[in-house]
Amino acid sequence: MTAILRTEKLRVEYRSRDLRQATKVALNGLDLEVRAGEVFGFLGPNGAGKTTTMNVLLGFVPLTSGSASLFGIDVRQPIARQRIGYLPELTYYYKFLTAEELLRFYAKIFGLARAEADKRIAELLKLVELESAAKRPIKSYSKGMQQRVGLAQSLINNPDLLILDEPTSGLDPLGRMKVREIIQRLKSEGKTVFFSSHELGEVEAICDRVAILHQGELKAVGTVAEVSVGSDNLEAAFLKIVGYQPSPLS
Amino acid sequence: MSKIFALAGVVIKELYRRKDFYVLFFLTALLTLAAGAVNFFHDDKIVRYVKDICLLLIWVSALVISVVTTARQIPAEREARTIFPLLAKPVSRWHVIVGKFLGCWLATGVALVVFYFFFAVVTGSKEQIWPWGAYLEAVWMHWVMLAIVIAMALLGSIFFAAPSSTSTITLIVVGGILLLGTHLNTIALQQPQPMQSILATVYFIMPHLEWYDLRDFVVYDMGLVPVRAVALATLYGAVWTTIFLLLAWFGFRKKSLNT
Numbered sequence: 001m002t003a004i005l006r007t008e009k010l011r012v013e014y015r016s017r018d019l020r021q022a023t024k025v026a027l028n029g030l031d032l033e034v035r036a037g038e039v040f041g042f043l044g045p046n047g048a049g050k051t052t053t054m055n056v057l058l059g060f061v062p063l064t065s066g067s068a069s070l071f072g073i074d075v076r077q078p079i080a081r082q083r084i085g086y087l088p089e090l091t092y093y094y095k096f097l098t099a100e101e102l103l104r105f106y107a108k109i110f111g112l113a114r115a116e117a118d119k120r121i122a123e124l125l126k127l128v129e130l131e132s133a134a135k136r137p138i139k140s141y142s143k144g145m146q147q148r149v150g151l152a153q154s155l156i157n158n159p160d161l162l163i164l165d166e167p168t169s170g171l172d173p174l175g176r177m178k179v180r181e182i183i184q185r186l187k188s189e190g191k192t193v194f195f196s197s198h199e200l201g202e203v204e205a206i207c208d209r210v211a212i213l214h215q216g217e218l219k220a221v222g223t224v225a226e227v228s229v230g231s232d233n234l235e236a237a238f239l240k241i242v243g244y245q246p247s248p249l250s
Numbered sequence: 251m252s253k254i255f256a257l258a259g260v261v262i263k264e265l266y267r268r269k270d271f272y273v274l275f276f277l278t279a280l281l282t283l284a285a286g287a288v289n290f291f292h293d294d295k296i297v298r299y300v301k302d303i304c305l306l307l308i309w310v311s312a313l314v315i316s317v318v319t320t321a322r323q324i325p326a327e328r329e330a331r332t333i334f335p336l337l338a339k340p341v342s343r344w345h346v347i348v349g350k351f352l353g354c355w356l357a358t359g360v361a362l363v364v365f366y367f368f369f370a371v372v373t374g375s376k377e378q379i380w381p382w383g384a385y386l387e388a389v390w391m392h393w394v395m396l397a398i399v400i401a402m403a404l405l406g407s408i409f410f411a412a413p414s415s416t417s418t419i420t421l422i423v424v425g426g427i428l429l430l431g432t433h434l435n436t437i438a439l440q441q442p443q444p445m446q447s448i449l450a451t452v453y454f455i456m457p458h459l460e461w462y463d464l465r466d467f468v469v470y471d472m473g474l475v476p477v478r479a480v481a482l483a484t485l486y487g488a489v490w491t492t493i494f495l496l497l498a499w500f501g502f503r504k505k506s507l508n509t
Binding site for chain 1: 267331333338339341342
């Protein structure tokens with residue numbers, strides 16, 4: 001299968017303006033490959049470098065050395081993001097716009113023709129069950145509704161690769177189930193999904209392959225079964241890989 | 251271009267959903283109508299005095315709307331983190347800068363048309379004359395000047411995180427240029443060295459916003475400014491606007507997106 005997301009020896013350093021503070025290495029030699037059509041879980045404890053990796057892939061953070069590409073195009077080129085959809089962990093949208101206006105704005109950004117945009121917006125509003133609230137400003141939405149608008153905007157261009165940053169964080173069980181269903185549906189349509197999550201049960205249920213990152217370095221990559229070899233489940237394998245030691249009290 | 255127009259559209263929507271424009275227009279209208287209703291100085295030429303007040307209010311209001319709207323654009327994107335889903339699309343930082351500029355400029359243009367139309371109605375109803383050519387020139391030159399001011403405020407907003415700092419600094423600089431711009435050269439000649447050279451240099455390198463002020467032409471019915479002069483002023487404005495936008499893009503390109 002073709003790799004549509006690739007990093008090679010990716011290194012990201014954050015230099016402090018304060019000369020007395022050492023440079024922080026957020027990613028150190030990360031080699032990653034996500035193949036077309038797979039659901040790929042990106043795991044790691046807080047501060048492991050997951051968000052930094054996503055930020056590099058999305059062009060928010062410059063890489064220090066190595067390379068990163070989407071569909072074979074360097075991530076520093078805006079065109080590399082033409083075929084991707086991105087859902088941030090928290091909702092960051094123009095709250096004075098309605099859901100329909102927000103989707104239309106992003107449709108224009110992708111250069112969708114009016115008729116195509118209308119069709120796509122109607123489909124997505126139905127998919128995320130926001131048809132009745134489509135003409136209300138986003139500021140009047142609940143957290144779950146805002147997250148669903150986010151999901152809709154990430155799909156506006158019918159992306160081939162979806163990058164989701166903790167897509168179920170803060171959602172109620174119904175919301176989580178809905179997101180899971182959407183991911184499964186995208187997989188069945190042949191889309192590639194790259195997502196970070198702390199919900200290991202969820203990852204185990206829907207991912208084809210996973211990668212575990214710790215302190216900016218890739219510790220394990222493979223199918224859930226491959227990564228879990230020698231452990232009871234993915235959670236046990238994850239804790240072992242990141243060197244978790246239970247405290248005497250527990 | 252569709253990306254730039256899409257970004258500009260959001261800026262325009264934001265402006266007309268906020269109250270700033272309506273409040274300033276209401277205040278301008280109220281003050282102008284009050285000034286027109288009462289003849290404080292028993293001036294026979296009350297229309298001239300109403301024109302003067304109304305145009306001053308339009309200039310102040312347009313400056314406040316353009317600077318305040320522009321100053322909050324980039325910081326608000328960074329603070330609300332809406333910049334992340336935006337830049338995750340095939341949008342470059344240059345698109346963001348130009349889109350924000352265009353949105354602010356077009357929105358200010360709409361506001362200017364509303365303000366000047368009100369001005370034309372108020373003064374026309376008193377004088378029964380409608381010098382549309384002079385009004386058109388005044389609006390155009392005013393709008394070109396605001397393009398420079400908006401680009402300047404956008405540049406400031408890249409370097410100052412607080413919109414209030416950008417607004418204050420931009421308004422002080424613009425106010426200084428409008429008040430002292432014409433006289434700076436004369437003031438320079440009266441100063442000892444090295445102040446003379448410093449002021450003369452400032453005079454020659456600053457954007458001459460005062461050239462765009464055609465209020466006297468409108469108030470004293472001085473006729474039309476030659477089209478060639480308007481065209482040159484437009485070109486001069488375009489050059490300054492481009493310089494400020496390029497500097498803003500250069501700064502934004504290097505800027506970390508985290509607040």
